[in-house]
Amino acid sequence: DAGITQSPRYKITETGRQVTLMCHQTWSHSYMFWYRQDLGHGLRLIYYSAAADITDKGEVPDGYVVSRSKTENFPLTLESATRSQTSVYFCASSDTSGWDEQFFGPGTRLTVL
Amino acid sequence: LAKTTQPISMDSYEGQEVNITCSHNNIATNDYITWYQQFPSQGPRFIIQGYKTKVTNEVASLFIPADRKSSTLSLPRVSLSDTAVYYCLVGAHNAGNMLTFGGGTRLMVKP
Numbered sequence: 509d510a511g512i513t514q515s516p517r518y519k520i521t522e523t524g525r526q527v528t529l530m531c532h533q534t535w536s537h538s539y540m541f542w543y544r545q546d547l548g549h550g551l552r553l554i555y556y557s558a559a560a561d562i563t564d565k566g567e568v569p570d571g572y573v574v575s576r577s578k579t580e581n582f583p584l585t586l587e588s589a590t591r592s593q594t595s596v597y598f599c600a601s602s603d604t605s606g607w608d609e610q611f612f613g614p615g616t617r618l619t620v621l
Numbered sequence: 622l623a624k625t626t627q628p629i630s631m632d633s634y635e636g637q638e639v640n641i642t643c644s645h646n647n648i649a650t651n652d653y654i655t656w657y658q659q660f661p662s663q664g665p666r667f668i669i670q671g672y673k674t675k676v677t678n679e680v681a682s683l684f685i686p687a688d689r690k691s692s693t694l695s696l697p698r699v700s701l702s703d704t705a706v707y708y709c710l711v712g713a714h715n716a717g718n719m720l721t722f723g724g725g726t727r728l729m730v731k732p
Contacts, residue, residue: 596624610720
């Protein structure tokens with residue numbers, strides 16, 4: 509199916525564990541983004557990527573690692589999960605820049621116990 | 622990036638026109654104004670983007686006065702399904718690709 513998908517949709521983990529959230533898009537968009545949204549708040553940018561093998565920090569990058577070896581995939585890894593990383597994570601992509609229309613995935617709800 | 626201010630919440634009734642105003646007093650010459658809509662448990666969805674005057678699409682209209690220090694998103698004849706959070710964002714296409722979502726405006730449409 510065309511579009512942008514995220515997996516898993518729900519994840520419960522424990523403090524200190526490594527967790528990887530997956531994001532896949534089928535449009536061959538150059539730009540991809542990871543956001544987190546805490547309950548009742550707006551989205552905050554974690555990392556973004558302008559192309560394969562090019563990534564850059566956003567507003568709240570601490571505790572997260574990203575990679576982009578292929579244009580269509582942009583995984584986000586929490587190397588040692590903390591309770592403060594309990595959130596809903598959204599992946600997005602856009603064709604030419606962050607200020608062009610971004611297409612968002614359905615989100616991953618992560619709970620860190 | 623220009624700071625934006627918009628109402629925290631608004632109520633409306635089905636069939637009414639809803640206007641959500643966003644203030645952005647320090648908007649820069651190269652900045653565009655973009656609105657996103659977010660339904661509960663979903664990612665945001667792009668609604669409309671504009672630079673000046675008026676932009677209209679099948680979903681909404683965006684009114685931008687000459688001084689560009691504010692903008693108004695207009696939703697014609699809202700339905701219950703328009704209940705969502707609406708985000709106003711201001712920035713340039715070369716602004717380091719950093720979208721900054723504020724708290725948005727929570728619109729509640731009542732029957």
